[in-house]
Amino acid sequence: MNVQMTIPEAGPRVATAPLLDIAGLRVAYRGLAGWTQVVRGVDLSLAPGRTLVLLGESGSGKSVTLRAIPGLLREEGARVEGHVRVGGQDVTTLPPAELLKLRGGRVGFIFQEPMTALDPVFRIGDQIAETIVQHRGVSWRAAMATARELFDLVQIPSAERRLKAYPNELSGGLRQRAMIAMAMSCEPELLLADEPTTALDATVQIQVLLLLREIQRERGTAMVFVTHDLGVAAEIADEVAVMYAGRIVERGGAEQVLLYPRHPYTRALTNCVVQGSYRDQRLGELSGAPPDVSRLPPGCSFAPRCPARAEDCLRHEPDFRSLAPGHDAACLHPSGPSADPSSRPGVPAGSPKGH
Amino acid sequence: MLLYVVRRLLYAVPIALGVTLVVFSLVHIAPGDPISALLPNEATEEMLQQARKEFGLDRPLPVQYAIWLGHAAVGNLGVSIGSGRPVADEVAAAVVNTVILAVSAGLLSCLLGFVLGMVAGLRRDGLIDHLVNLFTISGVSLPHYWLAILLVIVFSVNLSWLPPLGVGPDTSDGWRPDWAHLRHLILPTLATAAIPMAVIARTMRAGVVDVLDQDFIGTLRAKGLPPRRILWHVVRNALPTTLAVMGLQLGNMLGGSVLVETVFAWPGTGFLLASAIFQRDLPLLQGTMLVLAMFFVFLNLIVDLVQSATDPRIRRS
Ligand SMILES: Nc1ncnc2c1ncn2[C@@H]1O[C@H](COP(=O)(O)OP(=O)(O)OP(=O)(O)O)[C@@H](O)[C@H]1O
Numbered sequence: 001m002n003v004q005m006t007i008p009e010a011g012p013r014v015a016t017a018p019l020l021d022i023a024g025l026r027v028a029y030r031g032l033a034g035w036t037q038v039v040r041g042v043d044l045s046l047a048p049g050r051t052l053v054l055l056g057e058s059g060s061g062k063s064v065t066l067r068a069i070p071g072l073l074r075e076e077g078a079r080v081e082g083h084v085r086v087g088g089q090d091v092t093t094l095p096p097a098e099l100l101k102l103r104g105g106r107v108g109f110i111f112q113e114p115m116t117a118l119d120p121v122f123r124i125g126d127q128i129a130e131t132i133v134q135h136r137g138v139s140w141r142a143a144m145a146t147a148r149e150l151f152d153l154v155q156i157p158s159a160e161r162r163l164k165a166y167p168n169e170l171s172g173g174l175r176q177r178a179m180i181a182m183a184m185s186c187e188p189e190l191l192l193a194d195e196p197t198t199a200l201d202a203t204v205q206i207q208v209l210l211l212l213r214e215i216q217r218e219r220g221t222a223m224v225f226v227t228h229d230l231g232v233a234a235e236i237a238d239e240v241a242v243m244y245a246g247r248i249v250e251r252g253g254a255e256q257v258l259l260y261p262r263h264p265y266t267r268a269l270t271n272c273v274v275q276g277s278y279r280d281q282r283l284g285e286l287s288g289a290p291p292d293v294s295r296l297p298p299g300c301s302f303a304p305r306c307p308a309r310a311e312d313c314l315r316h317e318p319d320f321r322s323l324a325p326g327h328d329a330a331c332l333h334p335s336g337p338s339a340d341p342s343s344r345p346g347v348p349a350g351s352p353k354g355h
Numbered sequence: 356m357l358l359y360v361v362r363r364l365l366y367a368v369p370i371a372l373g374v375t376l377v378v379f380s381l382v383h384i385a386p387g388d389p390i391s392a393l394l395p396n397e398a399t400e401e402m403l404q405q406a407r408k409e410f411g412l413d414r415p416l417p418v419q420y421a422i423w424l425g426h427a428a429v430g431n432l433g434v435s436i437g438s439g440r441p442v443a444d445e446v447a448a449a450v451v452n453t454v455i456l457a458v459s460a461g462l463l464s465c466l467l468g469f470v471l472g473m474v475a476g477l478r479r480d481g482l483i484d485h486l487v488n489l490f491t492i493s494g495v496s497l498p499h500y501w502l503a504i505l506l507v508i509v510f511s512v513n514l515s516w517l518p519p520l521g522v523g524p525d526t527s528d529g530w531r532p533d534w535a536h537l538r539h540l541i542l543p544t545l546a547t548a549a550i551p552m553a554v555i556a557r558t559m560r561a562g563v564v565d566v567l568d569q570d571f572i573g574t575l576r577a578k579g580l581p582p583r584r585i586l587w588h589v590v591r592n593a594l595p596t597t598l599a600v601m602g603l604q605l606g607n608m609l610g611g612s613v614l615v616e617t618v619f620a621w622p623g624t625g626f627l628l629a630s631a632i633f634q635r636d637l638p639l640l641q642g643t644m645l646v647l648a649m650f651f652v653f654l655n656l657i658v659d660l661v662q663s664a665t666d667p668r669i670r671r672s
């Protein structure tokens with residue numbers, strides 16, 4: 001590890017206190033046969049204004065981790081251990097009244113399916129206004145005026161009419177824009193988005209994604225974004241964390257993780273992707289199925305499917321190892337070249353420049 | 356919305372006409388001759404013919420139907436063969452009594468059914484839910500006349516707390532809102548309300564459970580809404596179906612229950628219908644059935660309109 005390199009890299013990150021800090025998060029749900037541990041120790045932190053993308057196969061615990069951030073698992077009867085801090089407040093121990101202020105106030109949430117995530121029997125405008133009234137304590141009329149401005153922000157045409165519409169009267173794209181308006185209505189510092197574009201048509205996906213990025217940059221909102229889509233991840237991520245079977249297996253800068261993946265699982269996810277052309281690439285097909293989180297093998301949970309499996313992989317659950325500044329992987333035998341911060345796609349890693 | 360209302364109103368017209376035809380045909384297809392029931396056994400064929408002519412029963416059926424419909428349209432339902440009084444007056448008096456019972460039982464069953472169903476749904480699989488479940492299963496499975504008889508045995512015969520029969524202490528006069536009359540209302544109300552209450556509670560519970568499972572509840576929580584505000588969303592979503600069921604239940608009660616009214620000698624439409632049948636009082640039977648059937652057509656119309664006003668999803672289809 002080159003000391004001279006770590007200083008300029010680490011400098012600005014240490015200077016800002018993290019907005020989001022998750023430490024040792026463990027989540028279990030009660031099933032027919034006792035508790036199932038679906039998140040098994042997640043550590044993450046995110047500085048204000050940055051975008052973190054959570055990647056991983058279905059069932060890896062991305063949505064559960066995301067729902068843990070505004071404390072939504074309380075109502076689900078899940079068992080939560082560890083700490084989740086948002087702006088210094090520990091969500092896991094926050095009194096209910098404080099938690100309600102945090103949700104929708106400091107933390108906005110965008111769900112995957114805008115049709116089912118909006119109440120079908122309330123007008124869109126009312127659903128946005130009630131959020132504003134709840135957090136700001138303003139009059140209904142003032143909240144409606146704000147909702148109207150938000151519709152301009154998310155570029156919904158004929159705002160006046162659309163505010164009075166019911167969710168089923170809007171197209172999928174417009175519904176998701178309304179959802180974004182609702183999540184942004186109290187100017188949160190942190191936006192959580194669970195596959196917000198997956199349910200939309202391809203062209204609409206891109207528009208909504210670009211809109212989301214634009215608003216987020218304009219307002220300096222930090223964002224945790226869950227997706228299956230590598231193209232989407234490459235488009236918006238500052239940082240990427242890859243989840244497997246309830247744990248993060250690799251995390252780092254977007255370029256480091258997506259272009260120079262070191263964990264065999266991340267490498268498998270990205271292997272079908274040609275450097276620099278991510279668009280419309282889904283996660284690569286892996287052989288084998290994701291493990292049943294209620295019956296995990298000893299050792300590394302990816303070992304049974306791992307092409308680079310060694311004997312010790314079956315014995316120890318690997319800890320995080322730093323591979324490069326800000327780039328870690330939980331793997332005993334990380335493969336592939338390390339990311340060289342000075343290199344760019346197309347420039348072979350290990351070229352003379354930089355070292 | 357306006358278009359929907361107009362269309363729904365237009366649909367009601369052919370339905371209402373069809374209903375009059377069915378009522379008329381049913382009464383005339385039914386076996387038995389009303390006139391021979393009316394006259395003494397030793398009456399001659401001549402006397403029978405004479406009586407038939409008086410009541411217009413000698414004309415061809417289509418003509419009878421046209422005349423009857425024309426009279427009914429202006430509120431003339433003929434004269435009761437049994438009592439000799441205008442059918443319209445008899446029916447009107449019975450309707451008032453039935454409405455009193457229906458409103459009282461309707462209020463009880465709607466309020467109690469709504470609250471029990473909501474609490475059970477919110478506390479799904481909790482103790483209250485199981486208790487309500489037990490209560491409502493008994494409610495829908497016990498025959499209501501059986502419950503009526505049970506109530507009479509316990510509260511009138513054994514305990515002597517409440518009167519078993521009639522609308523008030525004096526059978527000749529009508530109902531008045533004083534304690535003497537209210538006492539008479541209690542047992543019929545309980546017997547009438549039991550099944551509707553159970554049905555409403557079960558509908559409400561199913562609605563609440565269904566709504567709580569929906570994705571948008573997560574959104575409401577993520578917005579930081581307090582529980583009472585979320586409850587409002589839950590109720591608003593569960594309401595259209597529950598309202599429809601309440602409307603239909605209320606409608607059934609307004610139709611009058613032949614059995615409950617007979618057990619309690621409550622002189623409502625059900626009681627009237629029963630006596631018209633037993634006395635083969637054809638004009639009375641026809642008139643009562645027509646009023647009841649028209650009432651149900653009207654009721655369905657109201658339920659549809661109210662439901663479409665509370666549920667934006669219906670208006671579109
Ligand atoms: N409310 C719940 N009750 C019980 N188990 C749950 C609940 N929510 C999630 N799980 C379980 O937790 C595990 C992780 O689920 P999660 O929704 O986080 O996966 P995901 O990574 O978001 O997958 P996807 O890409 O399909 O959305 C799954 O095995 C799921 O069955």
Ligand SMILES: [Mg+2]
Pocket residue numbers: 062063064194
């Ligand atoms: Mg998910």
